[in-house]
Amino acid sequence: MTYQVKTFNAIAQSGLDTFNDNFKINQTDDPDAYLIRSVNLRDAEFPQSLKTIVRAGAGTNNVPIHRATEAGIAVFNTPGSNANAVKELVISLMISASRNIFAANAYSNNHVGADVSKRTEADKTKFNGTELMGKKLAVIGLGHVGSLVAEAALELGMNVIGYDPYLSTDAAWNINNHVDRSNTIKQAVKNADYVTVHVPKNDETYKLIDRNVIEAMKQNSILFNYSRLGIVDNEAALEAVLDKKLKYYVTDFGEPIIADQENVIVTPHIGGSTLEAESNGATQAANTVMRYLETGDTVQSVNLPAMKVPFEAPYRFTVIHKNVPNMVGQITTILAQLNVNIASMSNAAKKDTAYTIIDVDDLNAENSIELIQKIDQIPEVYRARLIKHK
Structure with a gap:
């Protein structure tokens, strides 16, 4: 094939x-x-x-x-x-923001000349920064990226608190047991020096970090959005920067409202690049x-529901269909009418969509065509497919 x-x-x-x-x-x-x-x-x-x-x-x-x-x-x-690429960028930007690297670079570019050494020696205290060791990081979302960021922060000597109400059992195994867990997002950000967001974008996470959450954050903290545009309310974040609530807002997702704003650092969607x-x-x-x-x-x-079924029979039928009663019954009835014996069958659902895998040992060309056609004719079926074992 x-x-x-x-x-x-x-x-x-x-x-x-x-x-x-x-x-x-x-x-x-x-x-x-x-x-x-x-x-x-x-x-x-x-x-x-x-x-x-x-x-x-x-x-x-x-x-x-x-x-x-x-x-x-x-x-x-x-x-x-x-995930590792995003983790490394977030950690590097956390260090850069803490040490005022961006402001220091701009200063150096604007003060070149014969007296540059004398001038910078006198002015360098303007760029005194802080170290990460001993500081508190709140990680919002502890999936692939968030768990790596948390682990790296712990290795740098930071205290890490995590918040993720949707954490899967598999993902939980990857989280260091030194990461404290918070039951609410406001509790997580309350005393954090840094807040970084790593959640998928959906209806529940749109503007997850809004004015109320930012208001709960520590004065002079630094906020990072290397998740998706819209997870952080950019307007609220900018207001917090202008009001000196946030020291920096660092994001991978630019919008006109935050363009060319002091203490707003925007990278051009390079987190995974x-x-x-x-x-x-x-x-x-x-x-x-x-x-x-x-x-x-x-x-x-x-x-579709996550299914991994050993493929040991000569033929396999897969059916994507609505998650409604009697679907499996309708499909197996068609197989029985065509005298096709089922070697094994698996079925699972994900919300409104279900997926059925049926393996058969013996099938002729005429039966396979008719079988697919009849299953496809079931109104609730989206697609039926025949796969031959290679």
């Missing part, structure tokens, strides 16, 4: 080299898979052939998840692939494309 993959944006060559010989890259506009980074697909028309969209990166806000699901398209991302992170994301994404198309496994899917 040959699968077609269409790429968008610049995908690291190491990722493209990961594909096995069953996959062809950018040879058609009707592919089985899209491999993307930041391209905006929210208004895109998807070809009927498209079965999966995989983003080489953590977020999927550039993909219309609901519309993709209704088209029977599995959507994936690569969480953690750029390292050669290593791009390679990690591309490689992980390529493996995800191959795994889904060749086995139907949905680990790391954002719109």
